Amino acid sequence: MSCSAERKNILSKTYHNTTARYNAYFYAKENIREIEKIINDSYDNDYNNILDIYPEIDSVLAKTYEDKVEECIKKASIAIQRHKNSKWVDDSYILIGLARFYDTDYVNAIETFKYVNTKSEDPDARHRGLVHLLRTFTDYTEYNNATSVSDYLKKEKLNKSNQKLLYINRAHYYQVQEDYDNMVQNLVKAAPLLKKKDGKGRIYFIIGQVYQMLGFDAEAFNYYKRCIASNPEYELDFHARLYMAQVTELGKSSDLKSARKLFKRLLKDKKNKEFKDKIYYEMASFEMRQNNLNDAIKYLKESVKASTNNNRQKGQSYLKLGEIHYDSLRKYELAKAYYDSTITVLPKDYQNYEQIKERQGVLADFVKQLNTIHLQDSLLALSEKDSISIRKQIDEYIAAEAEKKKQEEEKERKRIRRNTFNQLQDNTGFSSTSWYFDNPSAIAMGQTEFKRVWGDRALEDNWRRYNKESEQDFEEVKNNTNLPTDKEDVEVGEENPETVLTAQAEKMYSQIPFSSEAKKRALTQIEEAYYNLGNIYYFKLHEEQNASSSFETLLQRFPDTENEPEVLYYLYLINKNLGRDTEKYKRRLLSQYPNTTYAKLLANPNYTEESTAANEQLKKAYKNAYELYLNKQYQEAIGILNQAMNNYQETVFTPRLKLLKILITGKTEDINLYQYQLTELIKEHPDSDITPYVKELLAASENFLKKQRRLLGTEFVKYFNQEHYLVVVYDAGKGLTDQIYPLIEAYNDANFQEKKLKTSNLILNENQSITMVSSFEDKQSAVSYFQKFVSEDVISEKTQNSKIYKFVITKDNFNIFYQSKDLEAYIRFFDKNYKNEL
Structure with a gap:
């Protein structure tokens, strides 16, 4: 009874404090440490970017340790329920909050930390709960609440342990917000309070990275040095030494030589064998800062070769090569190839992965347009030559490509032999003067390489041939009268090279646009490519000079392009921005395309x-x-x-x-x-x-x-008790519509205003147009109007200098007439059915 959890005496408190701390609380805390170790071990350090203060936690990772979360909550709950008069109750609640946080159960973690803050009588426990609450709000993206907690803690007096954790959690908040100034300020404040178990070497390294990014190389150098002095794990030590070379003050040429020597020493160090790709990458970055792009490209290629198991580093090296060729050298085809390789190997969780992929897509589209123009122009040029010249040019092209392929294959074979030899040297240490067959490792390596190239082959004559006949089979084949000729004597599975070349030549020949339709299709492709190219230059690559050249070429080669209004507008904007004359584009757009949106934008900027x-x-x-x-x-x-x-x-x-x-x-x-x-x-x-x-x-x-x-049918309808129209037919293309329409309108307004007649224009066919007056209630009123219209000679054939037909027609017959276009047939019908009433 004296040890009851309900009692407050010294004996009871001592018993429950001891039991809670060294039983349930102890095991719950061990569970938290195991969870944190799993999270840290699963984190892939990307040393090319600023390391995260805390590894990212997601629900997928959380599932790997959910049993430890449950066990932690269970043990901590025991400490709370069975030892409620001990001083470890608040600490147990904090462990429950941490377990829920690591399980990404942010809502319940927040409630737990808030509970500690409101219910605990221990200020240190309340402060620790709030410090963890700050991190929870940050990861839960409730940044306003995180700021409120941080501001509140500024007014509180914290012990050293909570103060240190507060600075780190604030730095984590600012890192998520990408506010690196405040991030590094908080980490610097935490630095003096750090112990080895806090991973102070890693924090020092992160401070160095941030200072380096902000341009404070001297401060970065000092913190990299402190990182090395803290005796961190080798990988962190290696990168700290590597980055120290990057931020060393370079005041003289001797300093440059010293920095380069340091990189070479790191390369030669056998302990750095797995980090060669990273060393080459940093050497490239160093040379880029010295504007030595050629050396930078060389080292990046070496980095790619050395990245055998590190796709992240290989992807970053490809990316840097792509950026150099894209931003500095403007070699877009090469840049596109490097971006393709980047997307192939770079992990999808890489920072700005989507933007990198978008640029890859832009370059792919860009190169596609360039290739379309080049191919179609080449094919059109070939179409103008005779067949003998075309075949000769195709044969020369195929031969050149074959030679190029042969050289590439030979280069690849030499590379494989060189890599194999270097690997043997690394693994066995035999020198170049050692005889091959005296070294078992070299023989084993050679056998492996042989099998890779040739597969398993028996040691026998004609071992290169995949299919071989026995001597008995050979005798049977030799006696066979249907022996193949020399030209047909090729190995099974292989094609006759001449047949392959002929087929290739025929395929290329078939692509040449000889017919007018094929040439038209080729030109359409070129037109679209120039239009797309200009848009890519202007909107995606932001290269106004090249965009202007592409659009100008489009208008010169294809003056009837349907995209002319849009292109003229873009040329106006580009040349205005470049400080050039824009009047010709503005005048042309406003005069030729006044009703387009682009013309209206020029006429009215608002x-x-x-x-x-x-x-x-x-x-x-x-x-x-x-x-x-x-x-x-x-x-x-x-x-x-x-x-x-x-x-x-x-x-x-x-x-x-x-x-x-x-x-x-x-x-x-x-x-x-x-x-x-x-x-x-x-x-x-x-x-x-x-x-x-x-x-x-x-x-x-x-x-x-x-x-x-x-x-x-083609017969006109003899039903006249319906609406009638007056129709005037005249030659199209002479501008007569603009003359006849006003004459009829004026005539109707002067003489038949009460009838509210409508005048309209129609196109009958390519050669004739119509002006029509509608509508008359019946045949009699239409004939009466027609008689007056003709007698007053409203439209004179002499003054209009054109053959003009005038007649009245029913609504049904007009539909037939307009569809059949048979003017002569209706004139006959009109003479027969209306003339006797005129």
Whole structure:
């Protein structure tokens, strides 16, 4: 009873403090240490970037130690429940919070640390709970709460242990925020409080990295030196020495020589054999700072060769090669190849992996356009030559490629032999003067290399041949009368080289565009490639000079390109930014393409903002008009549409309003007028997103009339008790529409204003156009109008210098006439059925 957890006497407290600390609490703490060891061991240190203060924890990793989390919570709970009068209750709650934190159960971890802060009477325990809460909020991305905790702790007096942990956790918060100034300040404050068990060598190294990144080389040097003095593990020691060479003061040429000697010593040190790729990488970085790009490229290639098991380092070396060729040398094809290799080997968790992959995609597209232009231009040039010259050039190309391949294979064989020999030297230590067959290791290595190249082969004659006949088989084959000729005597599985070359030549020959259609396709590919190339230069590579050259070439080679308005606008912007003359681009765009968005942007720099506001108003008007259209209130809908288009400037939404007006025309007017308006809308807005739909409507209407015409035949209908039109047909291409339309409009306004007649224009065919007056209620009113129209000679053939046909026609017959285009047939029908009434 004297040891009951309910009692507060000295005996009870001593018993429960001792039992809690050295039983349940002890084992729970051991579980936390094991969890932290698993997390640290799984962390892949990327020494090319600033090391993380804390390794990243994710749910996948957490599953590997979930049993230890459960055991920790169980043991700590025992300490809380059975020894609730001990001083280790608060510490046990903190262990439970840490277990939940490492299990990525951030919500419950936060609640646990908050509980310690509010319920504990021990200020050190409360402070420790808050310090862990700061880290939890940081990893849970609740940065405002993390800041609040940090600010609160600034006012509190912490013991050294909590103070040290607070500085480190604050530095972790600032590292996540990429605020490296505040990060390094907190780490420097933590440094004097660190002990070996805290991994102070690693913290010193991180401080050195941050100072090096910020440009404080002297401070970085000092902390790398302190890292080495802390006697860290060899990998950390090696990288600290490596980076010390990077930040050594270089005031004289002798300093450069000393730094290079240090790198070479590190290379020769056998302990650094597995770090050769990293040493070469740092040598390359050193030479880049001295602007020695050639040496940097050489060392990066050596780094790639030395990276046998370290894909992260190999990927970083490829990436650096890609950046040099991309940013400094502007050799995009090589840069593309290096970026391809980078993405192949670089781990996906690498920093900025997505941006690297995006640049790879840009370069892939860029090289694709260059290759398209080069290939199609070459093929077009070949198409102008005679067949003998073409075949000769193809043969020369194939021979050159074969020689190039042969040289590459020989170079690869030499590389393999050299690497094999170097590996033998490293593994066995035999010298170049040793005889090969005196060294068992060399023989074993040679056998391995032989099998790699040739496979398992028996020691016998003709061992190179994959298929061999026995002597008996040979005698049988020799007596066979169907022996192959010398040309056919090739090994099984191999193709005759001449056949291969011939097939290759034929394939290349078949790609040459000889026909006009093939040449047109090739030119289209080149046109698209130049357009894409200009866009890549301008928008993705940000090279305005090259973008300008590509766009200029596009306009010179393809003056009829449909992309001309857009290209002229880009050339205007590029040359304006480069301080060059822009007037020719502006004048050409405004005069030739005044209705395009690009011209409007030039004429009004605020066009985009204004059109956005106008768009909203047009959308509201469209919605109201469309509701009226659905309710068949066509005139009201037309009124709203006209008012909207008159009150607001044309925007990308305007074609929708025009289309709705045309749909109303289709419901209320003649189908030919409906088709004409659809055709005009397509011409006015070829790039609108609704243009494909407009084309579908036009095609459907045309198909409907074709079917109707087939049903009606070519005969005109002798049913006259319906609407009539006056039709005037005249030569197209002479500009007569601009003369005839106003004459008829003026005539109707002066003489028939009360009838509210409409005048409209249509294209009959390639040679003739129509101006039409609609509509007359019946045949009699149409004939009366026609008589007056002709007698007053409203349109004179003499003054217009053209053959002009004038007649009246019913609505049904006009549909037949417009589809058949048979003017002579209808004139005969008109003379027969109307002339007797004139």
